[in-house]
Every structure is written in C-alpha cells, then in structure tokens.
Amino acid sequence: MAVLKVCFFIKVLRLRSSLVSGAPLTFTLGINRMTTSQTTMDFLLDQLSSLGQVSAKKMFGEYCLYLAGKPVALVCDDQLFLKPTSTGRGFISQVIEGSPYPGAKPHLLVTADLWEDRDWLSQLIQVTANELPQPKPKKKNA
Missing domain, CATH: 3.30.1460.30 (YgaC/TfoX-N like chaperone)
Structure with missing residues (x-):
C-alpha cells in the first residue's frame, strides 16, 4: 500500500509541475x-x-x-x-x-x-x- 501511495504522490507532483510550467500533460495510466x-x-x-x-x-x-x-x-x-x-x-x-x-x-x-x-x-x-x-x-x- 505504501508503494501505491508513493507512486500516486509522484504522479500528482508531475501533474502539478506540468500545469505550472505549461508543458504538455502526459499522464499514462498503467505505468506501475x-x-x-x-x-x-x-x-x-x-x-x-x-x-x-x-x-x-x-x-x-x-x-x-x-x-x-x-x-x-x-x-x-x-x-x-x-x-x-x-x-x-x-x-x-x-x-x-x-x-x-x-x-x-x-x-x-x-x-x-x-x-x-x-x-x-x-x-x-x-x-x-x-x-x-x-x-x-x-x-x-x-
């Protein structure tokens, strides 16, 4: 369960980073x-x-x-x-x-x-x- 939380947290950080920088949003389900x-x-x-x-x-x-x-x-x-x-x-x-x-x-x-x-x-x-x-x-x- 801890691994899942860490992976989700990293994805959220990437999402926030993309939104702030204006970079294209690439969010793929199923990476983990x-x-x-x-x-x-x-x-x-x-x-x-x-x-x-x-x-x-x-x-x-x-x-x-x-x-x-x-x-x-x-x-x-x-x-x-x-x-x-x-x-x-x-x-x-x-x-x-x-x-x-x-x-x-x-x-x-x-x-x-x-x-x-x-x-x-x-x-x-x-x-x-x-x-x-x-x-x-x-x-x-x-």
Missing part, C-alpha cells in the same frame, strides 16, 4: 503495472471450461490464454486482451482496443463485466480461435 492474480485466472478458466482444451501459461507475472494449443488472448493486470480478428470484432457489441503491455499491438479489451456471461465469453474465444492460424511448430535444437 501489477501482475494478474491467480483468482482472476481461476475464474476465467472456470468460465471457459466448457470449451475443453482451454489452458493458460504464466509469463512474466501475466498469462497467455490458449484454446487447443492456439494462443487466443493475454491476461494482463487482471484484464482480458483478445487477439484481434474480424469475427471477434463483429461478435463484441462495443469494441474497445487496448495494449496489454507497452509496445504491444492493440488487442480487443474484453471488460470484466462481460466475463460473467459464460456462454457469450466461450463463443467469443471459440470464434477468435477459429480465425487464428495454427502456431508454428517449434524448431528442435540440433
């Missing part, structure tokens, strides 16, 4: 990234259990979500970022794009309130996986 909780992943995997071959792999404190071996989404900061496909984009009524981490290509952000509808979420993951290519086989070290 937190890792995804195991509770979030357990909930998502339970919601998607009807798909059968759904799994997650932990990477750098965040997760990659797989369906039948295909990476379909990233879960970063307890947010679900779906790989962008035209079918997935059409399936979501209000499309929100976001980057799961700095420098990443935009993904479709599926807000947590939509996770409650198990059938809808499972269909979204399925139609996205159907449109994505099979992952390239890993090369064996010689």
